Amino acid sequence: MFDLIPFERRNSSLFDTFDKMMENSFFNGMESDFAPCRTDIIDKGDRFLLKADMPGFDKGEINIDIQGDQLTVSAEHKEEKKDEKKNYVRCERRYGALSRSFDIEGIDADRISAQYSNGVLELSLPKVAETKPETKKIEIK
Numbered sequence: 001m002f003d004l005i006p007f008e009r010r011n012s013s014l015f016d017t018f019d020k021m022m023e024n025s026f027f028n029g030m031e032s033d034f035a036p037c038r039t040d041i042i043d044k045g046d047r048f049l050l051k052a053d054m055p056g057f058d059k060g061e062i063n064i065d066i067q068g069d070q071l072t073v074s075a076e077h078k079e080e081k082k083d084e085k086k087n088y089v090r091c092e093r094r095y096g097a098l099s100r101s102f103d104i105e106g107i108d109a110d111r112i113s114a115q116y117s118n119g120v121l122e123l124s125l126p127k128v129a130e131t132k133p134e135t136k137k138i139e140i141k
Contacts, residue, residue: 037073037098048107048125055119056096062116064123066109073121074099 042049054062057075065072076097104112104125111126 037075037100039100047127050102050121050123050125052100052121052123053119054098054116054121057119059116062121064112064114066104066112069103069105070101071104071107071109071112071123071125072099072101073123 037052037054039050039052042051052073054073054075057077061077062073062075065074074097077095106128108126108128113124115122
């Protein structure tokens with residue numbers, strides 16, 4: 001009972017462990033489905049709507065920073081300090097952090113708004129209104 005290994009078979013060989021390690025490493029390349037936080041970006045005409053899955057984070061643990069034309073979304077859990085570790089069979093939820101950056105060239109950074117509900121962060125990214133150059137007619141004298 002104290003050797004609980006969730007979602008794995010106990011009868012795997014050394015070669016299976018090595019194969020899993022290689023699949024989960026940088027050697028696997030970009031084909032992996034892993035992303036720090038999965039996002040959808042939807043074009044709403046006058047703005048983009050960015051939805052990022054950030055389950056398990058509180059609103060106060062999420063930071064949104066803009067530096068130049070780069071928007072960075074980051075979040076971090078701190079380890080909970082508890083003295084009652086004697087009853088744990090497995091303890092995996094101590095710490096978590098993620099960070100993801102996006103190019104926001106063409107976005108009005110002063111009007112970006114954010115809301116967080118049910119583990120999903122939504123950013124409204126208003127597009128910069130195109131300004132057409134004013135045309136002048138010059139009179140020939």
